[in-house]
Amino acid sequence: MSRTPIIDFINEYNRSGTVRLHIPGHKGRDLTGAEMLDITEIRGADSLFEADGVIAESERNMSALYGSARTVYSTEGSSLSIRAMLAAAREYKGELKVAAARGCHKAFLDGCILLGLDPVWIRPEGETKGICSAKVTAEDVRRALDEDPEINAVYLTSPDYYGNMADIPGISRVCHSRGALLLVDNAHGAYLKFAGSQHPLDNGADICCDSAHKTLPALTGTSLLHISASAPKELAACAKEAMALFASTSPSYVLLCSLDRCVSELERDYAQRVREMCAELEIIKEQLSAAGWELIGDEPMKLTVSALAKGLSGRDTAEELRRRGIEPEYADELCCVMMPTPCLAAGELQRTASALTDIIRSAEGNAPAEPLPPLPRPEKALSPREAYMRPHRRIPIDEAAGRICARGALSCQPSVPIIVGGEIFDEETVKILKRYSFFEADVVE
Numbered sequence: 106m107s108r109t110p111i112i113d114f115i116n117e118y119n120r121s122g123t124v125r126l127h128i129p130g131h132k133g134r135d136l137t138g139a140e141m142l143d144i145t146e147i148r149g150a151d152s153l154f155e156a157d158g159v160i161a162e163s164e165r166n167m168s169a170l171y172g173s174a175r176t177v178y179s180t181e182g183s184s185l186s187i188r189a190m191l192a193a194a195r196e197y198k199g200e201l202k203v204a205a206a207r208g209c210h211k212a213f214l215d216g217c218i219l220l221g222l223d224p225v226w227i228r229p230e231g232e233t234k235g236i237c238s239a240k241v242t243a244e245d246v247r248r249a250l251d252e253d254p255e256i257n258a259v260y261l262t263s264p265d266y267y268g269n270m271a272d273i274p275g276i277s278r279v280c281h282s283r284g285a286l287l288l289v290d291n292a293h294g295a296y297l298k299f300a301g302s303q304h305p306l307d308n309g310a311d312i313c314c315d316s317a318h319k320t321l322p323a324l325t326g327t328s329l330l331h332i333s334a335s336a337p338k339e340l341a342a343c344a345k346e347a348m349a350l351f352a353s354t355s356p357s358y359v360l361l362c363s364l365d366r367c368v369s370e371l372e373r374d375y376a377q378r379v380r381e382m383c384a385e386l387e388i389i390k391e392q393l394s395a396a397g398w399e400l401i402g403d404e405p406m407k408l409t410v411s412a413l414a415k416g417l418s419g420r421d422t423a424e425e426l427r428r429r430g431i432e433p434e435y436a437d438e439l440c441c442v443m444m445p446t447p448c449l450a451a452g453e454l455q456r457t458a459s460a461l462t463d464i465i466r467s468a469e470g471n472a473p474a475e476p477l478p479p480l481p482r483p484e485k486a487l488s489p490r491e492a493y494m495r496p497h498r499r500i501p502i503d504e505a506a507g508r509i510c511a512r513g514a515l516s517c518q519p520s521v522p523i524i525v526g527g528e529i530f531d532e533e534t535v536k537i538l539k540r541y542s543f544f545e546a547d548v549v550e
């Protein structure tokens with residue numbers, strides 16, 4: 106069995122000298138470096154959504170690494186895998202009523218709009234600060250399921266953008282004791298499989314998606330949809346069809362090659378290097394904490410720092426890092442997020458640690474920043490789909506209070522909505538949106 110069946114097929118095709126009277130138009134001519142791998146569903150190349158050849162073989166290789174019942178490839182990111190996850194759960198359950206932790210990515214809401222789902226929000230006890238925070242406890246989930254016995258699926262974002270991880274074992278026990286499926290957006294955690302079995306599949310999730318491109322050596326747009334070995338087998342059976350519902354009929358073979366190659370990288374030494382990087386980060390986090398940074402989240406390969414008490418917003422920190430030649434992943438008022446992987450060059454992580462130590466020392470004596478307000482909990486008037494389908498218009502945010510939101514208010518990144526379609530703007534929400542630099546709102550007419 107080949108470890109890179111898709112790449113092997115394409116290499117052989119390139120060697121064959123076949124006349125290419127098929128798509129794509131570049132005919133394999135090297136223009137950007139990617140054309141040689143970029144083919145279409147010619148004979149022998151298999152077909153992503155009806156895979157039974159080289160793509161199916163590569164997916165089986167990946168599935169074996171993750172210990173899943175089935176792993177299917179996406180060349181349109183976890184954005185596609187999330188919509189497919191919801192479609193597969195709907196197909197299996199017939200009627201789907203999903204409870205979700207807030208702080209979810211826009212792809213979840215798009216899936217709800219497209220499939221006509223009306224999510225119930227699981228609210229954590231206490232205040233939530235920072236727009237990306239998606240952490241809920243098993244108790245929060247139990248409460249949501251008690252309040253609405255019709256809920257038959259729970260959707261979590263774990264890890265969230267900040268690196269907070271949910272108690273998946275505890276939450277999966279609650280879900281399964283009530284007959285509810287557990288769906289996890291693990292876009293940030295593909296590497297968790299190799300960092301001490303912290304992957305959702307090892308902890309009770311029925312179905313989850315991983316963005317390969319976020320933490321594995323894979324190209325942007327690559328994602329995995331995994332169905333757990335302990336999940337109902339109907340989920341695995343309908344996974345491809347669920348993907349195909351939302352996907353392009355021309356998936357990129359360049360991205361499929363990247364996933365194919367990723368398997369062999371994981372097998373070679375990447376998994377071991379993930380463990381080494383997590384161990385190094387653990388020490389660096391301790392040093393940064395001692396230097397005065399607040400460390401956020403429990404994800405082992407993410408570095409999220411906050412220093413509001415020293416007058417530094419996450420955006421200030423990001424600017425300071427950029428001045429020192431370091432580009433972080435994301436920053437907001439609360440914190441600055443960095444995503445190292447084993448592909449960093451030698452010394453780059455240590456250089457980042459030194460820069461952060463330097464930044465926090467220079468902030469000594471600063472007045473604390475104004476504390477962040479808790480996130481709003483706006484009332485709901487319509488489902489996201491109803492709100493999306495109604496006529497709508499854009500108005501200044503100061504005129505939005507009392508109006509129904511037509512489209513979620515979000516920016517890229519993190520593409521996490523503060524208010525979602527169908528909810529009513531109130532004064533508090535408007536104030537917070539302005540703090541996050543939203544000055545217009547889409548409202549239902």
Ligand SMILES: Cc1ncc(COP(=O)(O)O)c(C=O)c1O
Pocket residue numbers: 181182183184185209210212262264265266290292293316326327328518519
């Ligand atoms: C939490 C979360 N889920 C899903 C996605 C979508 O993933 P992708 O970029 O692979 O489509 C993102 C993207 O940043 C994300 O942060």
